[in-house]
Amino acid sequence: MRYIFTQEDEKFRQELRDWIRNEIPVNFEKWHGVNEAGEDFEYGLKIRRKLAKKGWLTMAWPKEYGGQGASYMKQVIFNEEMSYHRMPGRDGFGAKMLGPTLMVHGTEEQKKRFLPPIANGEVQWCQGYSEPDSGSDLASLKLKVEDKKDHWLVNGTKVWTSMAHKATWIFFLGRTDPVAPKHKGISFFVANIEDSGIEVQPIINMVNEHYFNQVIFNNVKIPKDSLIGELNRGWYIAATLLDFERSGVEYPSSAKRNFEEIIQFVKKNKNSSGVPLIQDPYINKTLVDLDLDIEAARLIAYEVAYLQSQGEIPSIEGSVAKILGTTLTQKIAKIGTDFSGLYGQLTDSSAPFDGKYLKQQLHVTAFTIFAGTTEIQKNIIATRGLGLPREDKLTLKK
């Protein structure tokens, strides 16, 4: 047992922190992050390229692919500090998801072509999985991909595709065998959005921002070498990929920063009788509960990384981390607005934190939905983790 980081890890944390503080264009106290999917996309890319130069963008990658083969704990620290400091620039789709998938399933040619631009922070990818009729039941997806000898012909619609409007490339799942059992007729592809004539239509979210999209494939032709891995094995290829997505230390880490900000706020501000808000027993209790929630989410995220470092594949721990982390972000955003009193409904600068928590509260509504909803995570814990029978696989006794 050892519940603290090594000195070497802490040295890295300090180096990273110094670098980040230097990059933040304003005083850290006033820094609320940027909108990477919108007006600040270019700024995010600029930081991404700097991270690439530092070797941090793909530090998780093996050395043979230009990475550092960094330990899982070092990756945790990287994510912790970036999230805590609200830094843009990380590359969830390219560096964290597609890159590692290509390393396992791509041909030499595909690796040579796609990995370096990701490693250099030069390209934005997006992920086309969900469809209008296939969300949690992703394996039911219908997007049709036909083998036309010298190319693939793609027809269908993807939806909720984050960042597609900023991306040059998309990786996606399509149905290549319409009669096989649903998991066994899916393949994994990549495509250049503009060159292939894929149509991206904006969907405005409830924060009134353009973050995700509808992506339409209308008789889209893509080259034969767009297939990644074996034909009809796409579901399993995607499953390896999902394991990279679910350690979740970023949730408690960004929550921690918000927590500190909220504490400063309730210490500084008083109610109309002149009593500091922090002396309100309800507020006090809420904050301690929040401390425990942050600690819980952090512990489980560390456990995920620890298991990975031992060469084990976290299953229930990954789901627990996703549930706890995302629920935590919702709690803290709600508290941020609750403590603002009537000002909690304002979006202008007279609101505490410039109305940031209100916006955040709308934002985090999505967190328990994307990347596997809370309910799906609980299904996974119960069936895969605890071995309970799956309802859909049940044969009823007479």
Added chain:
Amino acid sequence: MDLGLSEIQKMLQQSSREFLEENCSMQFIRAMESDPVGVTDELWKNFAELGWLGLMIPEQYGGSGFEYQDMSILLEEMGRVGLSGPFFSTSIIAVQTILSAGNETQKSELLPKIASGDLKFSLSFFEKSGNIYPSEIQTTTARKQDEGWIINGEKSFVTDAASSDYFIVAAKTMDSKEKGISLFLIPRDNEGVEITEMKSVGGEKLSKVNFQEIKIDDSQLLSDENLSWNVLSKVFQVGASGKSSEMAGAATKILEITIDYVMNREQFNRPIGSFQAVQHQCADMAIMSKLCTQFARKSAWYLSNQEKNALEVHRSKAYVSKSFHDICQISHQLHGAIGYTWDYNLQVYTRKMQHQKLAFGDYNYHHKKISELLNLI
């Protein structure tokens, strides 16, 4: 960051699980609830031979020389089978107190006898209000004489009083609050000691102990005169972490009992464990149980390795006390009426939980402490 167990801890976990499963069946645990001591002589001897009684005692004093973090793994296993009894009072609380407060003579006289199973101890701190603050000590005083001391007072919630050979008594020696507390060693059979049982729900042996004009000599002063609060607060930290570990071990067991039950109980022609409403409650239990273990282990590790460890202990006892209660409640819900019966073993854990979650500070107490340490007040 290394969230796994060391080789030694793994061995301790495995060997203690085997021993306890074989020797502390539910039938035995239930029998011990009405036993005045809560443990048999034979089992106590076994504990001594296994090196458990002196697990935390350095080798120079006849112990096994392990650290508290290792003990916490044994406590998980004891919690798993539902074992209470004098082990906690003697081998954790008393050992920790004597190690931090005793002088060389006291250590070399008392600790080997704890390790060998010849002496049992009990800490008498609480009085009527049952609060874990220095101000708790209202009635118990120690008057200095030309030679020795005279002790008077009434203690409550004393664990394992009837089976102890010695009490470690916290008494007021001066008026000021924290500095005025000293610890004294008083033999149970001393004239003027009167023990009255306090009936507890989970087989925990709790008593009131009255001390009347007890004359003792200077050698029975355990701690540096008047500086005992430092010692006690450290001891209470270990106690709080230890109860967290017990509850974490019990939580894991309850999850297993529950999964086993919902897989086998059938309604509507299928195992109830196939209903999603049931599955999600199992998932909630699994999440909380995992965290109980992590919080408890983290606090144990901090106690053994870090100077600043209070915050982690408070977090642990606050989280585990609250969540373990929830785990018991959900488990009962998923069992239906059978879990509500005296014969079904689940309820044994639930009754014991009522003690564990309150001992060494309840959820509210630790909550307040976190608030203090985070400077929220």
